[in-house]
Amino acid sequence: MKFLVLLLCALGVANVSGADLERGKILYSQICFNCHGPKLEGGQGPSLIDTYWQHGSSPEAILKVIDKGVPGSPMIAYESVLPESDRIALRDFILSGQEGLRETVRSIYPREYFKGRQFTPELFDSVESESQTSLPENHYYMERNAEGVMRGTSKLYLKEAGKYRFSIRPIGRTSIFLDGKEVLYSDQKTDKKTHVNEAFELEPGIYGLQIFHEEKKTHSYRFHCVLEKEGGKPRFLLNGRSLQGNIPKIIKARPGEALIVRKWIQDLPPRALLCLLPNQVIVAYNPGDGSVLGAWHSAEINQTPSLPDRSAKPSEIKGTPISNTGSAAALTGITRFLRYQIQGDTVHLVSLVDGEEKTVAISPEGAQSFNLTVK
Numbered sequence: 001m002k003f004l005v006l007l008l009c010a011l012g013v014a015n016v017s018g019a020d021l022e023r024g025k026i027l028y029s030q031i032c033f034n035c036h037g038p039k040l041e042g043g044q045g046p047s048l049i050d051t052y053w054q055h056g057s058s059p060e061a062i063l064k065v066i067d068k069g070v071p072g073s074p075m076i077a078y079e080s081v082l083p084e085s086d087r088i089a090l091r092d093f094i095l096s097g098q099e100g101l102r103e104t105v106r107s108i109y110p111r112e113y114f115k116g117r118q119f120t121p122e123l124f125d126s127v128e129s130e131s132q133t134s135l136p137e138n139h140y141y142m143e144r145n146a147e148g149v150m151r152g153t154s155k156l157y158l159k160e161a162g163k164y165r166f167s168i169r170p171i172g173r174t175s176i177f178l179d180g181k182e183v184l185y186s187d188q189k190t191d192k193k194t195h196v197n198e199a200f201e202l203e204p205g206i207y208g209l210q211i212f213h214e215e216k217k218t219h220s221y222r223f224h225c226v227l228e229k230e231g232g233k234p235r236f237l238l239n240g241r242s243l244q245g246n247i248p249k250i251i252k253a254r255p256g257e258a259l260i261v262r263k264w265i266q267d268l269p270p271r272a273l274l275c276l277l278p279n280q281v282i283v284a285y286n287p288g289d290g291s292v293l294g295a296w297h298s299a300e301i302n303q304t305p306s307l308p309d310r311s312a313k314p315s316e317i318k319g320t321p322i323s324n325t326g327s328a329a330a331l332t333g334i335t336r337f338l339r340y341q342i343q344g345d346t347v348h349l350v351s352l353v354d355g356e357e358k359t360v361a362i363s364p365e366g367a368q369s370f371n372l373t374v375k
């Protein structure tokens with residue numbers, strides 16, 4: 001707890017005491033955890049500890065969402081529900097859970113200005129940028145055929161003390177400054193001996209990070225950078241793909257109409273077909289052998305967006321497992337899966353069995369079950 005307080009003091013969040021964080025934690029577990037998960041990991045509402053922040057990751061932006069809510073979403077405004085001190089305690093509790101880059105801003109500068117000059121924060125301060133974008137993904141990326149020199153600024157939240165080092169792919173030239181000190185410098189065109197790549201001790205806290213990077217105008221932006229703690233974890237990838245509108249999404253069937261999705265779900269084979277029935281029952285079907293792999297009621301799929309760190313994480317089925325899924329193997333002697341079809345609330349899965357077409361039909365039954373027939 002002492003360290004959390006330190007962290008928040010470093011942020012300039014005034015007078016955060018252990019008691020306030022404790023208050024935030026209690027409120028969170030009473031009001032927010034149902035939607036944002038017991039460990040802030042997300043559920044019906046988005047994760048509050050991953051790198052993607054749709055409404056901004058700054059203390060001000062987080063407080064604003066808590067105060068005003070997100071109109072048209074289940075996230076209501078808490079302004080009229082909780083006193084200000086409680087809303088601030090909640091924000092500070094959320095901030096205390098952060099790790100990695102936050103408040104990431106990418107600015108693009110005209111290339112000519114930097115020719116033959118060393119990258120320093122001062123040099124960038126001395127010229128106007130052509131564009132400035134706040135990146136909700138909290139990592140760096142550029143559009144295709146991007147033109148110009150990039151300056152990236154973010155806050156680095158660290159929870160673990162240790163010796164860290166930036167590791168980059170040496171393309172073009174790159175300088176990285178941590179709290180105003182250059183810790184990495186690399187230029188493809190110069191002698192490697194002039195390069196800098198320092199390992200440095202860091203305590204838990206919040207640091208100011210600046211990345212300056214230039215590479216040839218190419219089809220793809222290939223800047224690649226990882227911040228690594230010596231001896232393994234944690235490891236922070238500083239670049240990634242843009243999500244561009246790919247926001248955290250919950251998948252459900254539409255009323256009256258079944259839906260089939262293929263998603264990577266933990267503990268299910270990748271070929272599993274997920275049949276989402278309109279009564280919120282999900283049946284995982286294995287087209288390989290015609291078996292039902294599992295079924296859940298009151299269920300939905302929590303699909304995380306394809307951020308590098310998120311896409312490394314499988315989607316999840318949230319719901320209550322249905323213990324008796326009927327026949328474990330609906331079809332025997334299956335030779336080939338042919339196709340699926342949706343007809344209203346029913347899913348038809350067609351396979352070739354001993355040279356003959358067989359159809360498994362899965363449809364909703366009651367509020368918490370499904371019916372499976374083979375024809």
Ligand code: HEC
Nearest residue numbers: 031032035045046053054055056062065070073074075090
């Ligand atoms: C009924 C479910 C629900 C509850 C309860 C709830 N939230 Fe949310 N929250 C959401 C949803 C859904 C969103 C996403 C809204 C959107 O962007 O469409 C969200 C968004 C947010 C965000 C913005 C996240 C981002 O990516 O920018 C914050 C911060 C947040 N909630 C904090 C809280 C706090 C603090 C509480 C408790 C006081 C709380 N929420 C309670 C559903 C909920």
